[in-house]
Amino acid sequence: MPTSGTKRSAAAVLAALTLVITAACGSSGGGGSSPATASAPRADVLAVKIDNVAAARPPTGLEKADIVYVEQVEAGLSRILAAYSSDVPSVIGPVRSARETDLELLRQFDEPMLAYSGAQSALRPSIEAAPVDALPPSKAPHAYFRGGDRAAPHNLYLRPGDIPHAATGVNAAEDLGLRFAAPPRGGTPVSGRTVSYPSARFTFTWSADGDQWLVSMDGTPARTASGDRLGAATVVLQDVDVQDSRFRDRGGNSSPFSATVGSGSAAVLRDGRSYDVMWERNTAESATGFTTEDGEPMTFATGQVWIVLVPR
Numbered sequence: 001m002p003t004s005g006t007k008r009s010a011a012a013v014l015a016a017l018t019l020v021i022t023a024a025c026g027s028s029g030g031g032g033s034s035p036a037t038a039s040a041p042r043a044d045v046l047a048v049k050i051d052n053v054a055a056a057r058p059p060t061g062l063e064k065a066d067i068v069y070v071e072q073v074e075a076g077l078s079r080i081l082a083a084y085s086s087d088v089p090s091v092i093g094p095v096r097s098a099r100e101t102d103l104e105l106l107r108q109f110d111e112p113m114l115a116y117s118g119a120q121s122a123l124r125p126s127i128e129a130a131p132v133d134a135l136p137p138s139k140a141p142h143a144y145f146r147g148g149d150r151a152a153p154h155n156l157y158l159r160p161g162d163i164p165h166a167a168t169g170v171n172a173a174e175d176l177g178l179r180f181a182a183p184p185r186g187g188t189p190v191s192g193r194t195v196s197y198p199s200a201r202f203t204f205t206w207s208a209d210g211d212q213w214l215v216s217m218d219g220t221p222a223r224t225a226s227g228d229r230l231g232a233a234t235v236v237l238q239d240v241d242v243q244d245s246r247f248r249d250r251g252g253n254s255s256p257f258s259a260t261v262g263s264g265s266a267a268v269l270r271d272g273r274s275y276d277v278m279w280e281r282n283t284a285e286s287a288t289g290f291t292t293e294d295g296e297p298m299t300f301a302t303g304q305v306w307i308v309l310v311p312r
Contacts, residue, residue, distance in 0.1 A: 041168060041169070041170050042110065042168075042170060042175060043066075043085035043086075043109070043110075043168055043170040043171065043172045043174075043175035044085055044165070044168045044170075045083050045084065045085050045106075045109045045110075045112035045113070045172050045175075046083075046084045046085070046088060046112065046113045046115065046160060046163075046165045047081055047082065047083050047084075047102070047106055047109075047112050047113065047114045047115070047132075048081075048082050048084070048092045048093075048095060048114075048115045048116075048158060049079065049080070049081055049095060049096050049097065049098050049099075049102060049114070049115070049116040049117070050062060050079065050080040050081070050082055050092070050093065050094065050095065050096065051079065051080075051093075051094040051095070051096040051153075051154055052070075052077070052078050052079050052080050052200075052217070053077060053154070054218065055150060055151070055154045056094045056096075056150070056154040057217070057222070057223075058222070058223045058224055058225050058227075059080070059093070059094070059224070059225065060089075060091050060092060060093050060094075060157060060224075060225040061082075061089035061090075061091055061092035061093070061225075062080070062082055062092075062224065062230065063224050063228070063230060063304070064084065064087045064088065064089040065082035065083060065084050065304060066083055066084060066085055066086055066087075066171050066172035066173050066304065066305070067082070067083040067172055067173050067304075067305050067306075067307060068080060068081075068082050068083075068232070068304065068305070068306045068307070069081040069082070069083070069105055069307050069309070070195075070202065070306065070307070070308040070309065071099070071101050071102075071256075071258050071309045072197045072198075072200075072242060072256050072258065072309065072311065073099060073255065073256065074254070074255055074256070075198075075199055076197050076198025076199035076200065077197070077199050077200050078197055078200040078202075079096060079099070081102050081105060081106075083109070083112070083172045084160075084167075084172070085167070085168050085170055085171060085172040085175065086167060086168065086169055086170060086171045086172070087167050088160045088165060088166060088167045089160070090159065090160070090161060091157050091158070091159055092115070092157065092158045092160065093147070093155075093156060093157035093158055094147075094150075094153075094154050094155055094156055094157060095115060095116060095117045095144070095156045095157065095158050096116070096117050096153070096156075097116055097117050097118045097119050097120075098114065098116040098118075098119045098123070098127060099119075099123075099247075099255060099257075100123060100126065100245050100247060100255065100257050101256070101257055101258045101260070101309070102114065102116075103126060103127065103130045103132070104259070104260055104261060104284060105260055106130070106132050107130075107131065107284040107285055108176055108281075108285075108286070108287045108288065109172070109175070109176070110175075111131050111132065111133060112132055112133065113132070113133040113135055113163070113165060114127075114132045114133065114134050114135060115135045115136075115158050116134075116135075116136055117136065117137065117153070117156050118136055118137075119136075120247060122246070122247055123247055135163065137156070140162070140163060142162055143158055143159050143160070143162040143163050144156060144157065144158055144159075145157055145159065173300065173305050176287040176288070177287050177289065178290075178300055178305070179297055179298075179299050179300065180299065180300050180301070180302045181299040181300075182299065183270055183271050183273065183275075183299060183301070184275065184292050184294075184296065184298065184299060186275065186292075186293075187271075187273035187274060187275045188273060188274045188275075189272060189273055190206065190269065190272070190273065190274045191205065191206055191272075192204055192205040192206060192213075193235070193237065193267070193269060193274065195237060195308050195310055197311075200217070200218060201217070201218050201219065202215065202216070202217055202308060203215075203216040203219075204216075204232065204235045204269060204306075206269075206272045207231065208272060210229075210231060211233070211271075211301075212231035212232060212233055212303065213231060213232045213233075213234075213235050213269055213306075214229050214230070214231050215229070215230040215231060215232065215306070231304075232303070232304050232305065232306040233270065233300070233301040233302060233303025233304055233305065234268065234269065234270045234300040234301045234303070234304075234305045234306070235268070235269040235270075235305075235306045235307075235308065236266055236267075236268050236269075236290070236305065236306065236307040236308065237266060237267040237268075237269070237308050237310050238260075238264070238266045238279055238288075238307055238308065238309055238310060239264045239265050239266060239310050239311075239312035240258045240259055240260060240262075240264065240309045240310065240311065240312065241258075241259045241262070241264075241311075241312065242256050242257070242258050242259075242309075242311040242312075243256070243257055243259070244256065244257070245257040258309040258311075260281060260288065260309070261281050261282075261283065261284050262280075262281065263278065263279060263280040263281070264278070264279055264312065265277070265278060265279070265312075266278070266279045266290060268290065268298055268300070270300060270301040271301055275292060275298065276293060277290045277291060277292055277293075277298045278290070278291050
């Protein structure tokens with residue numbers, strides 16, 4: 001009588017043969033994977049925290065980001081969290097320190113890499129515990145460099161190719177479930193919208209010629225490092241609760257925390273129109289969904305998406 005070990009060995013051989021036969025039957029003449037077993041490509045997100053005070057402008061590589069998040073930081077100023085996947089430029093910056101808001105935003109992605117210049121000591125345990133691949137200069141000194149065009153701390157730049165981190169061709173916004181398609185019915189024609197923080201201001205002006213919302217910061221047209229205007233195909237003005245966190249900067253200013261788990265209202269700007277929508281994110285692990293007044297998923301114009309976290 002065969003022993004149990006013999007039975008397991010025979011079963012293993014039979015299973016292996018079954019896999020081989022199945023693979024052979026499912027393969028095409030070109031040697032590709034069967035449509036039933038092929039997995040869809042996923043975004044591999046590189047998130048970079050970018051400085052956004054006047055001394056740090058213009059930014060380098062921001063125009064290549066799939067999603068540009070704008071958030072309020074200490075003293076009412078703003079900073080940017082840029083998410084790259086479909087296209088990754090050779091240089092990105094200037095890079096600055098991370099905030100608690102970044103960690104909650106990035107939970108939407110599948111273990112993204114976070115490039116940042118550092119963080120206050122009280123926040124470091126939260127960064128280490130977060131599901132992100134943290135990449136400060138101390139972990140990859142060869143991938144960062146100081147530029148000579150401006151004074152520190154506004155001159156730290158990242159070379160993604162030295163990490164290395166390559167483009168995937170998959171848009172980070174689509175990976176979150178956002179749909180790029182024709183606009184829904186309705187909407188209100190608008191020529192522009194402005195969002196103000198205590199010490200920062202953003203204006204988005206519709207350009208029919210360029211099919212984009214031109215960005216201005218603090219009353220000045222925002223430009224790329226090459227001199228072109230910064231513009232977005234879609235702008236989301238997302239109303240969020242902003243509260244003081246337990247973290248403070250060296251000047252004693254409280255670090256604001258923008259809560260992006262929950263629900264609320266938002267305005268989506270696309271194609272020269274504004275749409276009133278609702279946003280919802282039930283858990284930190286889930287992605288933010290945007291729905292129209294009819295309860296249908298909001299669609300976005302093809303191109304870069306800016307999501308501005310607006311204190312309500």
